[in-house]
Amino acid sequence: MxxxxxxxxxxxxxxxxxxxxxxxxxxxxxxxxxxxxxxxxxxxxxxxxxxxxxxxxxxxxxxxxxxxxxxxxxxxxxxxxxxxxxxxxxxLQGTLQNIAAGIMLLLLRPVRSGEFICLKSGEEGTVSEIGLFLTRITQNDGTSLTLPNSILWNSTIVNFSRNSIRRVDIPVSISYKSDINLALDTITDVVKSNSLVLVDPTPLVKVVEYKEFSIVINVRVWSDSSNYWDLRWGLYHQIWVSLGAAGIEAPIVINSNLN
CATH class of the missing domain: 1.10.287.1260 (Helix Hairpins)
Structure with a gap:
């Protein structure tokens, strides 16, 4: 008892x-x-x-x-x-791999919370959390993506937020009937007037290609990483509005397959 x-x-x-x-x-x-x-x-x-x-x-x-x-x-x-x-x-070898990958992500820190990344498999979004087993990413459409740490560790990672500045490249196609020098001057004025464009590195506006129906001008500028999309979308709009006001025509592509 x-x-x-x-x-x-x-x-x-x-x-x-x-x-x-x-x-x-x-x-x-x-x-x-x-x-x-x-x-x-x-x-x-x-x-x-x-x-x-x-x-x-x-x-x-x-x-x-x-x-x-x-x-x-x-x-x-x-x-x-x-x-x-x-x-x-x-x-549980797979689980232990995720733990080991989580530790390596912790030590080497190729990604951090709040950074925007893209994996070679196509997934992209903002890192919200790196846990012991899983990494959570918030995608552009607001949905949550959860990945095992081993997948993240074994993938090629493009980190869009790690560097302080980013380059913006915008191809602009104009008709052969248009005045090339006028187009270059017009685009250059737009670039210089945009406050989000960095002065250093120096912005470039150059003719880069002569296609069958169009002349391609490349607009290459740099901006703070936080301003990348605002600058890119803003330049697209400003450039075409200014080119239209200057009488610069867009190329007309003729479909050769039509009889």
Missing amino acids: ILVKDFLINVSVSIFILIFGWWLSSIVGQWFSKAIKFSPHIDVTVVPILSSLAIWSIRFFTVITVLARFGLETTSIIALLGAAGLAIGLA
């Missing part, structure tokens, strides 16, 4: 420790995430991973404490967990 009573007390205490450990890990994880975000020296990209490590470290020691109450020695527990970890590792 005494043994049963001791066993029930032991089970009750163990359950309390387990519940308290899980609750404490969640509280510490939330506090850890908030505390890290206040530090200017820590990238927000690493917050989810560090928070997860803090949570699961507490839970690991909680389980060790519970098992120790039932008389298992620490060395035996570690050996048991090691064997179990090996078996689980073999069964």
